[in-house]
Amino acid sequence: MDPIDEKFSHYDDAGRSIIRSAYGIASAALASETRDNGHPFIEHPVNVALIVADEIGLQAECIAAVFLHEATRSHPDIDISSAGFSAEILTMVDGLNKIATIKPKDTRLEAENYKKLIVQYSKDPRVTVLKIADRLEVMRNLSMFPKQSREKKILETLMLYIPLAHQLGLYNIKSEMENIYFRFAEPEEYRSITNNLKATEKDRIKLTEEFIRPLENKLSVAGIKYKLKIRTKTAYSIWLKMQKQKVPFEKVYDVFAIRFIIDCDDDHKTEQDLCWKVYSFVTEEYEPDTDRLRDWITNPKPNGYESLHITVRNKGNSYLEVQIRTKRMDDIAENGHAAHWSYKGIKHEATMDKWLSSVRYALEHSGSANPDDLPKPPSKEIFVFTPSGELRILPAGASVLDFAFNIHSNLGVSCTGARVNGKAVSIREKLRTGDVVDIMRGKNQRPSQDWLGYVISSKARAKIRQALNEDESKRASSGKELLDRRLKNWKLSFPDEEMAELMKKLHYSSVSSFLAAIGDETIDVNVVKNYISERDLRQAESVEAAKAVEAEIDSERHQNKTSGPATDDILVINSSDLKGLDYKMAKCCHPVFGDDVFGFVTRTDGIKIHRMSCPNAARLMEMYPYRIQRVKWADIPGAGTFQSTLRIVTACESSVINQILDIVNQFKASVRSFTVTENERHSTYDVTMRLSVPSNMELEKVISQTKLLKNVMKVSRQ
Numbered sequence: 001m002d003p004i005d006e007k008f009s010h011y012d013d014a015g016r017s018i019i020r021s022a023y024g025i026a027s028a029a030l031a032s033e034t035r036d037n038g039h040p041f042i043e044h045p046v047n048v049a050l051i052v053a054d055e056i057g058l059q060a061e062c063i064a065a066v067f068l069h070e071a072t073r074s075h076p077d078i079d080i081s082s083a084g085f086s087a088e089i090l091t092m093v094d095g096l097n098k099i100a101t102i103k104p105k106d107t108r109l110e111a112e113n114y115k116k117l118i119v120q121y122s123k124d125p126r127v128t129v130l131k132i133a134d135r136l137e138v139m140r141n142l143s144m145f146p147k148q149s150r151e152k153k154i155l156e157t158l159m160l161y162i163p164l165a166h167q168l169g170l171y172n173i174k175s176e177m178e179n180i181y182f183r184f185a186e187p188e189e190y191r192s193i194t195n196n197l198k199a200t201e202k203d204r205i206k207l208t209e210e211f212i213r214p215l216e217n218k219l220s221v222a223g224i225k226y227k228l229k230i231r232t233k234t235a236y237s238i239w240l241k242m243q244k245q246k247v248p249f250e251k252v253y254d255v256f257a258i259r260f261i262i263d264c265d266d267d268h269k270t271e272q273d274l275c276w277k278v279y280s281f282v283t284e285e286y287e288p289d290t291d292r293l294r295d296w297i298t299n300p301k302p303n304g305y306e307s308l309h310i311t312v313r314n315k316g317n318s319y320l321e322v323q324i325r326t327k328r329m330d331d332i333a334e335n336g337h338a339a340h341w342s343y344k345g346i347k348h349e350a351t352m353d354k355w356l357s358s359v360r361y362a363l364e365h366s367g368s369a370n371p372d373d374l375p376k377p378p379s380k381e382i383f384v385f386t387p388s389g390e391l392r393i394l395p396a397g398a399s400v401l402d403f404a405f406n407i408h409s410n411l412g413v414s415c416t417g418a419r420v421n422g423k424a425v426s427i428r429e430k431l432r433t434g435d436v437v438d439i440m441r442g443k444n445q446r447p448s449q450d451w452l453g454y455v456i457s458s459k460a461r462a463k464i465r466q467a468l469n470e471d472e473s474k475r476a477s478s479g480k481e482l483l484d485r486r487l488k489n490w491k492l493s494f495p496d497e498e499m500a501e502l503m504k505k506l507h508y509s510s511v512s513s514f515l516a517a518i519g520d521e522t523i524d525v526n527v528v529k530n531y532i533s534e535r536d537l538r539q540a541e542s543v544e545a546a547k548a549v550e551a552e553i554d555s556e557r558h559q560n561k562t563s564g565p566a567t568d569d570i571l572v573i574n575s576s577d578l579k580g581l582d583y584k585m586a587k588c589c590h591p592v593f594g595d596d597v598f599g600f601v602t603r604t605d606g607i608k609i610h611r612m613s614c615p616n617a618a619r620l621m622e623m624y625p626y627r628i629q630r631v632k633w634a635d636i637p638g639a640g641t642f643q644s645t646l647r648i649v650t651a652c653e654s655s656v657i658n659q660i661l662d663i664v665n666q667f668k669a670s671v672r673s674f675t676v677t678e679n680e681r682h683s684t685y686d687v688t689m690r691l692s693v694p695s696n697m698e699l700e701k702v703i704s705q706t707k708l709l710k711n712v713m714k715v716s717r718q
Contacts, residue, residue, distance in 0.1 A: 002020075003023075004016050004019055004020045004023060007046070007049075007050060007053075008049075008053055008060070008063065010053075011053075011060045011063075014060075015059070015060030015063075016060070018060050018061065018063075018064045018085070018089075019049075019060050019063045019064055019067070021064070021083065021084070021085070022063070022064035022065075022066075022067035022068050022071075022085070022089075023046075023067050025067065025068060025071050025078065025080065025083065026042060026045055026067035026068065026070050026071040027042055028071075029070075029071035029072075029074060029075045029078060030042045030045075030070060030071065030074060033074065035141075035144060036144040036145050036146070037141070037144035041070075044070065044137060044138075045066050045067050045069075045070040047137045047140075047141075048066050048130075048133050048134050048137045049063045049066045049067065051133040051136055051137060052066060052129075052130060052133045055133075055172070055173070056129060056133060056170070056173075058126060058129065058130075061086065061088055061089050061092070062092065062126055062129075062130060064085065064089050065089050065092035065093050065096065065127075065130060066096075066130060066133075066134070068080050068085070068089065068093045069092075069093050069096035069097060069100075069130075072093060072097060073096075073097050073100050076097075080093065088124060091123055091124045092124045092126060092127050092130065094123075095121045095122050095123055095124060095127035096127055096130060096131060096134075098121040098434055099118055099121050099122075099127070099131050101434065102114065102117060102118070103389050113383070113391050113393055114159075114160055114391065115160055115163065115164060116381065116383065116393070117383040117391065117433070118131065118160065118164065120381070120382075120383055120433050121433070121434075128164060128168065129168060129170070131161075132161055132164060132165050132168070132170060132173060133173075135156075135157055135161040135177070136173050136176065136177060138153060139153070139154075139157055139176075139177050139180040139181070140176075140180070142154065142180060142184060150184065154180075154181050154184050154185055157177055157180075157181055158181050158185075161177060162174055162177050162178055162181070165177065175234045175236075175237075178234055178236035178237070179234055179235055179236050181236065182235055182236040182239060186239070189239055190235055190239075192249070193235040193238050193239055193242075193249060194235050196249045197232070197235065197238075197255075200255075203318075204232065204255075204256050207256065207314070207316075207318055207320065208230060208256075208258075210314070211258065211286075211314065211320060212228070212258070214285050215281060215282065215285060218281045218284075218285075219278065219281065222277065222281070224262060224274060224277070224278065225262070225263040225264070226260050226261060226262045226263060226278070227261050227263070228258060228259065228260065228261070229258070229259040229261060230256075230257070230258050230259070231257055231259075232255060232256055233252075233254065233255050233256075233257075238252055238255060241254075253292075253311050253319040253320075253321060254311070254321035256320055256321075257320070257321040257322070257323065258320065258321075258322055258323070259322075259323040259324075259325070259330075260278050260322070260323070260324045260325070261325060261326070261327055261330050262274050262275065262278065262324070262325070262326045262327065263326075263327050264326055264327070266326075266328045271297075271326045271328070271329070272297055272298070274326065275297055275308050275324050275325065275326065276297075276308070278324050279308055279310065279324055282310065282312060282322055282324075283310070283312065286312035286313060286314050286320075287312060287313045287314075288310050288311070288312050289310075289311045289312070289313065289319075292309070292310065292311040293308075293309070293310050294307075294308070294309035294310075295308060296308070296309070297325075297329075306325060306329040307323050307324065307325040307329060308323065308324040308325065309321065309322070309323050309324075310322050310324075380395065380396055381393050381394065381395060381396060382394050382395070382396050382398060382431055382432060382433045382435075383433045383434065384398075384403055384431050384433070384434075384435050384436075384437055385434075385435070385436045385437070386407070386436075386437065386438075387436060387437075387438045392406055392407070394406060394431065394457060395456055395457055397430060397456050398430070398431055398455075398456055398457060399427065399428055399429060399430055399431065399454050399455060399456070400415065400417065400418040400420070400425060400426070400427050400428070400429045400431065400437065400439070401415055401427040401428070401451060401454050401455050401460060402431075402455045402456060402457045402460045403418070403431060403437050403439070404418070404427075404439045405455070405457065405459055405460035405463050405464075406457065406459065406460070407439065409463045411439055411441060412460060412463055412464075413445070413446065413447055413463070413464075413467045414441040414442060414443070414445045415427055415439055415440070415441055415445065416440050416441055416442040416445050417429075417440045418437050418438060418439050418440055419437075419438040419440065420435050420436070420437050420438075421435055421436055422436075424440075427451075427454060428454045446467070446471060447464045447467045447468055447471075448468075449468065451464045452464055452465070472512055472513060472516045473512065473516075474519075475515075475516035475517075475519035475520050476511075476512045476513075476515040476516040476519060477515075477519070478519035478520075479514075479515035479516055479517065479518035479519030479520075480515045480518075480519075482518060482519065482525055483515065483518055483525060483528065486525050486528075486529070487528075490529060490532075492529070492532050493532075494528060494532060498531075498532075498535065499511070499514070502514075502527075502528065502531050506523065506527075509678065509680050510680050510681065570630045570631065570632055571583065571599055571607065571629055571630065571631045571632075572631075572632055572633070572634055573609065573631060573632075573633060573634065583599060583606055583607040583608070583609055583631075584605060584606060584607070584608055584609065585608075585609050585642065585643075586600075586608045586609055586610045586611075586614065586616075588610070588614060588615065588616055589610055589611040589613070589614035589615070589616070589617075590611075590642065590643055590644045590645060590717075590718070591609050591610065591611045591642070592642040592644050592693060592695060592696040592699055593633055593640075593642060593694065593695040593696060594633065594695045594696035594697055595611045595612075595696050596611065596612040596613070597609050597610060597611055597612065597631050597632075597633075598610055598612060598617070598621075598628060598629065598630065598631055599628070599629030599630070599631040600620050600624070600627055600628060600629065601627040601628075601629055602627075607629055607631075609631060640694070641692045641693060641694055642692070642693055642694070642695075643672065643690060643691070643692055644690070644691050644693060644699055644717060645688065645689070645690045645691075645717065645718040646687075646688075646689045646690075646691065646702070646703065646706075646715060646716070646717060646718070647686070647687070647688055647689075647714075647715075647716050647717075647718050648660065648685075648686075648687040648688075648689065648706060648712060648714070648715050649684055649685070649686060649687070649712075649713045649714040649715075650684060650685045650687060650709075650711050650712050650713060651683070651684060651685070651711040651713065652678065652683050652684060652685055653711045655711075656685070656709060656710075656711040656712065657676065657685070657687070659709050659711075660687065660689070660706055660709070660712075661674075663702060663705045663706055663709075664689075664691065664702055666701075666705070667693075667698050667701045667702055668693065668694055668698045669691045669692065669693045669698055669699070669702055670691065670692045671689060671690070671691060671692075672690040672691065672692050673688075673689070673690040674687070674688075674689050674690075675687070675688045675689075684713065688718075699717075703715050703717075
C-alpha cells in the first residue's frame, strides 16, 4: 500500500497528491542521510508530518511544506518553485528554512528576542506551528542526540518553543515538551513526582467519583446545564509549584482540579448568580478553605479574566481545587485577551498577541481560512546578526550606520561601511531581517551632518549629534584661539554685539559654529579684520555727519529764535487721503487710525505724522519745537488701510506660528510680510509681522489675543 495513502488517509485525493509530490522530493534528497540513531533521516519529516496531521489537524499544504523544508534545507540547490506547488506552500517552506538558520548565541539571555525572530520569519502564521511540531518530534527522540547537543536543545525548548506553544493554545504539546524537558534536565525530581502521581492515581479516580456524584445530583435538580473539565497537573507544573511555594508534593493542593463550565445566556447578573449557586452547592457538600477563595467574578483581573476558584476538603481530608465559570468566561480565558498564557504571566506584546491569535484561528478553522486574509506578523522591527551570531533588533528601515551605533558608539562614529552577507555595502545600506552584518571602520572617519539623514534610530541620531557637537567644540576652541591672537596683533577690539552682527551677516546662528568656521578656515580670519575696519570708517563718517547736522540745527535755531510752533491750527487727517501732498505717515513708527499722533514739518516731504509713542518723538519735540504740528483724526474713518509692524517673541513651538496667523484672520487685518528667526541661545522664535489694518482698534484686538497664546512671551509694535 502507498505509504502516503496509509499514513494520511483522512486527506482527499488532491491533498494526498500534494503530499506525495513533496514526499518524493524529500525522500530523494535525504536518501543518503541518517539520524544520530542510525535511522534514515526521512523518518524525522515523516514523524513531524504525522504530528501536524493527526495531533494538530492542519491542511495537506502544511504537510507538503514539512517535507519540502527538510529537502531544501539540506540541499538549497533544489528548485521547488517550478514543481507546481502553490505560493502558500513555498512561503511556508521559506519561513521554515529561515527559522532553521537561527543559531541562538545565548538563549537564556535573548529568549524574548529569538521568539520574536521566529514569529518575524513566519509570514504565514502556520509556520510557527510547524516549527513547534518539528521541535516536539526532536524532543520525543532527544535520547539519540549527544549530550552537548541535547543540553542545547532542551534549553532552547524551554526558553523558546514551550512559551510559543502555550501562547498558541497548543496545551497538550506544551505539556509534553515540558515533561520531556523536565525528565532530562531534572531526572531525579522527575522520577519522584511521576512516581507519586502513579502511586496516587487510584486515589484520584476514587476521589473524582465520590466528589462528582453528589454535585451532579444537586446541579441536575437545580436545572443547571454544565460540563466538566477535569485535569491532573503535569509533573513539570507540579515541580514549579513545589519550587515556588517551597512545599513537598503532598502540599500541592491543585494537583487534581475540576472545572465547572456553566451553559447560560451572556447576561452578567445571570452568570454571577449561577456561578455563586454552584459555589454554594460545592461548599455545602465540602469544607472550603476561605483563605484560598479567589473571586475574579465580582472583581475580574485587570486582563479581564473571570472565574471563581476555591479549594475544598472532603471528609477523607483530601484537598481539591474547584474552578467555576460560564462558557463565555471560559472562551475568553482560553482564546480571548485573557487567555491562559496571558494571566500566567508569560511576557508578550499587544501586536504579537493579535497576530498569534490568528494562528489560533487558523488551527480552529482548519481548511476554511484563506492564508492571504490572515494578519501578517509584526513588521516594525528587523532582526540582524553580528558575525559571531549575536542577535540585534532594530527598527524597520534601519541602515548599516544604525546597526553600527547599536553595537557601540565608537564603532558607529568610525564606521565606513559593512559587509552584509559577505557583500561590501555603504553606510546608507538598508538592512533586512536575517542579515549578517560585519562593520568596517576607518581610523580617520568622523561623522558629518549628512549622517543624520542615513539613520532612523534615536540612539544613532543622538550619538551622531553628540559627535558633531564635540567636533564643533574642538574647532571652535581652535578658532577662538586664532581670533584672539590676531586681534591682539592687530590691536583691535571685537565686542560681542559686533560679533553678533557679523554672524547674522554671514548666516551663522551660534557663536560656536561661527568660531568653528574660523577654526577650520571656512571663514578667513581677515574677514573679521575687514569688518572692524569698515566699522571704524562708518563711525568716523557718522561723527562727521553728526557735526554737519548740529551745524544745520544751530543755524535754524538762530534763524527762528523768536519762532513758535509751525502753526497753532489743528490738522485734521483721515484714512482715505494718505497719499496726499499735505502729509505722510512716518515709517519709523507707522501710525494707525486712532493712534495718538502729532505732525512734524519736514523740509522736503511735507508733514510727517508720528505716533506720540514714537521712539523719535521726544528728540523731535525738544530740538524742533517750531516744526511740531497739532494733529487729530477725522471722527469717522475712511476706507483706507494702514501698515503696522508687530514684533513677537515666542517659545520654539512650531504650532504657535499657525495660531498667530489664525488670530490675524479673525479680525479686519491682513498679513503683508511675515518672517521668523530662531534664537538658539534663548530657544525662542523672533517673529516680525507687517499687517494692514483699518484702525488701531483692529490692531489692538490682534495684539491682545496674541498675548493670550500659551507660548507667546512678548508682543510689541515697532
